[in-house]
Structures are given as C-alpha cells and as structure tokens.
Amino acid sequence: MKIALVAGEASGDLLGAGLIAELRKRFPQAEFGGVGGDAMRAAGLDAWHDASELAVMGLAEVLHHLPRLLRLRRDVRERVLAWRPDVFIGIDAPDFNLGVEKWLKQRDIRTVHYVSPSVWAWRENRAEKIGRSADRVLCLFPMEPPIYAKHHIDARFVGHPLADEMPLEPDRTAARRQLGLDHDRPVLALLPGSRVGEIERLGNDFLAAAARVLASAPGLQIVVPMANTHAQAAFQRVLTTHPDADALAPALREIVGHARTLMIASDVVLLASGTATLEAMLAKRPMVVAYKVASLTYAMVKLFGLLKVENVSLPNVLAGERVVPELMQHDCTPEKLADATLAFLRDPDATAALQPRFRELHLQLRQDASARAADAVAELLARP
Incomplete structure (x- = not known):
C-alpha cells in the first residue's frame, strides 16, 4: 500500500499526522510520501517538500508567489504519478491540492480531499468543482456534507481532531x-x-x-x-x-x-x-x-x-x-x-x-x- 499526502501549514500537518497514525493501524506495511511538516515526518511521512512552502493566503499573496507555487505543484503531481500510490490525500490547501487531485484523478489515481473548503461561506457551487477533483471529501464540520449532497458529491463528516484532543473541562x-x-x-x-x-x-x-x-x-x-x-x-x-x-x-x-x-x-x-x-x-x-x-x-x-x-x-x-x-x-x-x-x-x-x-x-x-x-x-x- 502506498499513500500520498500533501498538507499545507501547521494545522494541516497535525491533521495529516493523526491520519497517518490511524491509517498505519489499518495498513501496517503502508508507505507514506508527499508534502508535510514535522508532525507528519514524525508519523512516518517521507517528505518531498515541507508544508511551509504552501503557506500562502489571500489573492494578492498568491499572485505574488504564483510562479513558485506552479513549479511546486508540477513537481508534486509528476512525482506522485511516477510513484503510483493507491490513493492521494490532499489535506486542506485547496488552491494547491484541488488542482493536483483533479490532474491525478484524470489519470486513474483515487483522490481524497481532507478538510472541505468553506463552501458554506464562499460560493457554494464550488462543491461541484471539488467533486471533479476528489472521489471523496472528508469534512470537519457537520454543516458541510448536506451542501455536497445537493450536488451529488460523496462527503463525510468525520469530526475535528482538535475536539478529540482538548479536554471538555480545561484546567x-x-x-x-x-x-x-x-x-x-x-x-x-x-x-x-x-x-x-x-x-x-x-x-x-x-x-x-x-x-x-x-x-x-x-x-x-x-x-x-x-x-x-x-x-x-x-x-x-x-x-x-x-x-x-x-x-x-x-x-x-x-x-x-x-x-x-x-x-x-x-x-x-x-x-x-x-x-x-x-x-x-x-x-x-x-x-x-x-x-x-x-x-x-x-x-x-x-x-x-x-x-x-x-x-x-x-x-x-x-x-x-x-x-x-x-x-x-x-x-x-x-x-x-x-x-x-x-x-x-x-x-x-x-x-x-x-x-x-x-x-x-x-x-x-x-x-x-x-x-x-x-x-x-x-x-x-x-x-x-
């Protein structure tokens, strides 16, 4: 089993680390490769690039970094395709990951997008575009799957890892x-x-x-x-x-x-x-x-x-x-x-x-x- 993952910034790195740990329980011999930070490396990811390279936010900022991001995306998708994983999991970073997922899906690699973009706030019709990129969307919040269901997209509410980690009664x-x-x-x-x-x-x-x-x-x-x-x-x-x-x-x-x-x-x-x-x-x-x-x-x-x-x-x-x-x-x-x-x-x-x-x-x-x-x-x- 080969599983490719790409995460951007610290929050995606933590989500990816938790997912790798649970996937390893189900697939003990699996190999994990892609883009992540320290937490995903510690969980067993062979990191081809660091997650910080994707940490760009805002339209003006993305335009400034666009040439570098395009080179990075080309390198990642071609490396994933050459590796031929059983599944590609894009963790958050939708501006980067959805394009990679769509390209890979067209080449018969299963794709998952973990962390739905905020379709409840920004242009609900993006759900259809996300469905063309991902075979399955994993949602952190309960209001998200019903939006995807209206567009016939396979989306699952999985909860939020932070809610699992943090105590109900903080000291x-x-x-x-x-x-x-x-x-x-x-x-x-x-x-x-x-x-x-x-x-x-x-x-x-x-x-x-x-x-x-x-x-x-x-x-x-x-x-x-x-x-x-x-x-x-x-x-x-x-x-x-x-x-x-x-x-x-x-x-x-x-x-x-x-x-x-x-x-x-x-x-x-x-x-x-x-x-x-x-x-x-x-x-x-x-x-x-x-x-x-x-x-x-x-x-x-x-x-x-x-x-x-x-x-x-x-x-x-x-x-x-x-x-x-x-x-x-x-x-x-x-x-x-x-x-x-x-x-x-x-x-x-x-x-x-x-x-x-x-x-x-x-x-x-x-x-x-x-x-x-x-x-x-x-x-x-x-x-x-």
Whole structure:
C-alpha cells in the first residue's frame, strides 16, 4: 500500500499526522510520501517538500508567489504519478491540492480531499468543482456534507481532531502554573496570527489595543505565543517600532509555542480569525476575533460579492449566531478591539454564559476524527 499526502501549514500537518497514525493501524506495511511538516515526518511521512512552502493566503499573496507555487505543484503531481500510490490525500490547501487531485484523478489515481473548503461561506457551487477533483471529501464540520449532497458529491463528516484532543473541562489553574503566570492577575492572550503577513497586518493594531486594555487593567498579564522563529522575528519587528512598546514592556511576555495552554490560562483571547478561534472555543475562553487582508484581496471580495455569510469565525458559524465579537477589515481598529476585550474582562457573567454553549459545540465535533477519516479512506480503497 502506498499513500500520498500533501498538507499545507501547521494545522494541516497535525491533521495529516493523526491520519497517518490511524491509517498505519489499518495498513501496517503502508508507505507514506508527499508534502508535510514535522508532525507528519514524525508519523512516518517521507517528505518531498515541507508544508511551509504552501503557506500562502489571500489573492494578492498568491499572485505574488504564483510562479513558485506552479513549479511546486508540477513537481508534486509528476512525482506522485511516477510513484503510483493507491490513493492521494490532499489535506486542506485547496488552491494547491484541488488542482493536483483533479490532474491525478484524470489519470486513474483515487483522490481524497481532507478538510472541505468553506463552501458554506464562499460560493457554494464550488462543491461541484471539488467533486471533479476528489472521489471523496472528508469534512470537519457537520454543516458541510448536506451542501455536497445537493450536488451529488460523496462527503463525510468525520469530526475535528482538535475536539478529540482538548479536554471538555480545561484546567486553568494547571495551565497558569505550567506557564508561570500569576494566578491572581488577569491574562490577555494575544494571537495576531502565525503567518508573517498576518503579523505585519495585525500586529500594530493588536499591540495598540493591548496598551489600551492595560491602561484600564493595570495588573494585566499580556502573553504572545509565537508559532515559530519566523513569526517571532516578524512580531519583534513590529514591536520594536511600536509607539506603545515601552508602556507594554512590563506586562508583555513572548513565548514560543504553547498557544493552546495559554488560551486555557487566559481570561480573554484577542486573536486572528482562523483555526485558532476553534481552539479558543474548545478552551472555553471568551474571545475577540479580528482580521485584515491585503487591500487588493478585500477589494476583490467586495467587488465580486464572494463572501456569502455575516459571520466568519468558527464559533459563530457553528453556533449559527454571533456569540463572540468579530472585527474585520475596517472595524479592526485598536479602539474597537480594546473595547470588546474590556467588555469580557469587566463582565464575568458574559464569560460564564459562553461556557455551556462552547461545551455543546465541543461535543458535537468530538467524533474520533482521525479514526473516522481513516475508515473513510479505507472504505474508498476497498472499492474495485
């Protein structure tokens, strides 16, 4: 058995590692090759390229990196075809993987796409295009398979691995002890993103907002978890030129990794929209969600009416209503970010009201996702 996988960025790397571990239980002699990060390598992937090479987001950013991405895609698909795996599994990174999957499917290689693109938010008719690329789609969220069913596409809800990993009742005391945080002072977790571009766009506003919150809550502990050395260097560039750097210095602390532990330890999380919002929900912590994209990207989204939903953060989408504040693009200002953060710090009842709702959503997503995904792949492989 030969199984090819391609994952982009850290979240896809973790999904791929869990899937490889479960597939190995079903196919002990299987070989795994493709594109992944440290977690997938540790699980047994023969990595031809690193997952970070696919970590590009936004229309303007993709255009800038397009020649390199096209060369990478050509190399990957030709290498996969030469290897002739029993199945190709594209993990997230739809702009890259769907094209590879379609090309391979036309050459009689079974294809699976793991992590549905957000068809519930962006152009539902993409489901048909995805069906032309993938023999089966593995969905992390329950609202996704019904959309594919309308287009006669084989899609399965497998749950989300993060919901399996994270405890239903997080231990805040233990998390603060692990990070060496003062138990008697409030904690603000600051997560301006894991990509350099995100940090450059959001870092200044997040730091200015944190300074405003600190002025109203003098005992505040502000902690910034860095995803990697590239993110840390980008954040340092923003911090060293920021006008509030001196005011923030006594309260601000950077750590490498431990973002999930920090979320559990925090009183409020101020973060960029993305998978981190799901982690904050599973940590049962109140959050303020913010995001900015490149001006060209935003202009194109508005011009063509690409965004079809009012809420974009996962807690709000899963809940079917706005349960946490979202401050996007022009609303992403230091003043609005600070006001929304202070609202949670000043109102413990608002935090308490979120707990049962977040627990309900946690249980909905807790499905032993990696095992269910591996079962769906094995079932596809059993077909003639």
